[in-house]
Structure formats: structure tokens, C-alpha cells
Amino acid sequence: MFINIDLQSDDPIYTQLKNQIIASIARNEMRPGDGLPSVRRLAADLGINLHTVNKAYQQLKQQGFILIHRQKGVVINPEGIPAADEQYRESLERVLSPLVAESFCKGITEKEFTTLCQKLFGQLTNEGGWR
Amino acid sequence: MFINIDLQSDDPIYTQLKNQIIASIARNEMRPGDGLPSVRRLAADLGINLHTVNKAYQQLKQQGFILIHRQKGVVINPEGIPAADEQYRESLERVLSPLVAESFCKGITEKEFTTLCQKLFGQLTNEGGWR
DNA sequence: TAACTGTTATACTATATATATAACAGTTAT
DNA sequence: ATAACTGTTATATATATAGTATAACAGTTA
Known part of the structure; x- marks a missing residue:
């Protein structure tokens, strides 16, 4: 830890x-x-x-x-983490929405934004993973 | 308004x-x-x-x-909104990071996540825009 | 028996949020 | 000039959240 x-x-x-x-x-x-x-x-x-x-x-x-x-x-959780349901997806969209709007206003392109997300996903790993 | x-x-x-x-x-x-x-x-x-x-x-x-x-x-702002600087990009990454980690744990793929971001960008427009 | 476990309850401090008034200094329109 | 606006500042109050401090309960484990 x-x-x-x-x-x-x-x-x-x-x-x-x-x-x-x-x-x-x-x-x-x-x-x-x-x-x-x-x-x-x-x-x-x-x-x-x-x-x-x-x-x-x-x-x-x-x-x-x-x-x-x-x-x-x-x-x-030994069963693994519960998968996202529709409610979670909606809350994710609600959180993401103002971030996207503000970034857009400040000239951050869709491409740069998604590239950043991909970079963050890339820092995680599923090797020998549980899902 | x-x-x-x-x-x-x-x-x-x-x-x-x-x-x-x-x-x-x-x-x-x-x-x-x-x-x-x-x-x-x-x-x-x-x-x-x-x-x-x-x-x-x-x-x-x-x-x-x-x-x-x-x-x-x-x-x-008549001059338009100031472009994002490095400090803003770092803060954006700090906010996005836990969202990505949680989504990943819940089985949301990089593809689904970026597709959602693209959808949110798509709801914005730059037609006749100022940037 | 002693040392741990999560849980619950109470009390206190500090900070953040939101409201309610009031006042100040400077415009703008009548 | 008067009246009606403007943003700004100050003070006070109420409520909620965050964090801490103790204490106790019931159950497990060594």
C-alpha cells in the first residue's frame, strides 16, 4: 500500500x-x-x-x-469489481461534460483530449488481470 | 441565457x-x-x-x-477565451486520472471512454466560431 | 486474558456554502 | 440634480461538510 x-x-x-x-x-x-x-x-x-x-x-x-x-x-472484492451500469455511465457523462466544455473553450481539441485519456488508460494494465 | x-x-x-x-x-x-x-x-x-x-x-x-x-x-471576453497553458493541462490530467482509473476498474474500455468524450465534443460547435 | 476487528455514538473545531442587509463609489438616464 | 443602476466590500447568520477526539460495544483471534 x-x-x-x-x-x-x-x-x-x-x-x-x-x-x-x-x-x-x-x-x-x-x-x-x-x-x-x-x-x-x-x-x-x-x-x-x-x-x-x-x-x-x-x-x-x-x-x-x-x-x-x-x-x-x-x-x-474477490468476485472482481462490479461492471458499470447505465446509472454509472450517466454520472460519468455528467462529470465529463463540463470538463469537455471548458477544455474546448480553452482550445484543447477533441484529438488532444482523447489522446490524454488514452495516455491515462495506457498507464493502467490488465496483464494477468482479473477481468 | x-x-x-x-x-x-x-x-x-x-x-x-x-x-x-x-x-x-x-x-x-x-x-x-x-x-x-x-x-x-x-x-x-x-x-x-x-x-x-x-x-x-x-x-x-x-x-x-x-x-x-x-x-x-x-x-x-471580447479577445476570446485564453488558451490552455501547461498548468491547466496538468490540472485537467489530475481531474481525469481518477475518472479513468474508476472507469477502467468497472470494465469501461478505452474505446468506450474516448467515444463518450467524442460525443460530448460533438455536441459543441465551432461554426462561425471565434477560435 | 489480552489484543485485535468493524461499528456506533457523541462532541467539538474548522471550513465552505448560501443567505440577508447595508453601505460605498461610480456611472447613466431622466 | 435626482433616481436608478453598476461592481465591490463588509458584517452577520445559518447550515452542511470535513476532520478529529474519545468512548464504548460485540465479536474474533492468539
């Missing part, structure tokens, strides 16, 4: 935590079935509060990224 | 306002030189507070989308 929290960031700590765990999964650094630290352990390691970690874990659980067993602890 | 505010949205009102004005420019519905309502006028029309409008205007001004003359009122 390589988590880096920036206390000066505009993003809340629990959001940074969520994003970095998702990024670890996307980069195949963490795989389905792998365990995550307990809320107390991770909070202590990062020097933050247990509730902040718990909030991130709860949201990851709700999105199906992790399972939380009272006994076995926290585990990346 | 077709502004629609959703008080139930997770996005703050001033952000919704900002995004919709930027979207209007991107769709070529509003062009450089066009005037915008005064803070009091727009606030009254939308049924919100003058300071909320002012906050949106100040941020749009800081990004170069609009100019605010004490006398002439508020105008979409």
Missing part, C-alpha cells in the same frame, strides 16, 4: 484515499482477494483519524470495490 | 452557474463581446443571492472567460 495524503489538497482526505485505492486496483498493484489494513492501522500509518479511513472504506464498499467482513477484515 | 439551478444538486450553486455559462460559450450560444446580466439581475431571475452570482463571476473572470468593467458591466 503506497498511500500519500496531501493535507493541502482541495480534495478531502477520504476522497484522496478512495482514489488512490482505486488507482492501485486499476494498476493491478492490488488484486481481488488482497487484504487492506484495518481502519485503525491505516489511520495510524497515515496520521489521520480512524473515521476518515472508515468513510473512505464505506464508500468503496458501497461501490463494490471492497468487502468488509467483521471477522476477516477488509478485502478487495 | 438559459440557466437552470438545481438546489438538490451536490454541486454548489456557483459551480452550476459557472459550468452552464462555460457550456453556453462552448455551444456558441454566447459569443465574445456578448453581455451578461448584472449580479443583482441574474440573482433575482434565479431566485438566489447576489453574492452567489458574484462568486461565479469572479471565478469566471479569474479564468479569463469574462471581463467585468465597472461601467460597461459584465462581458464575455
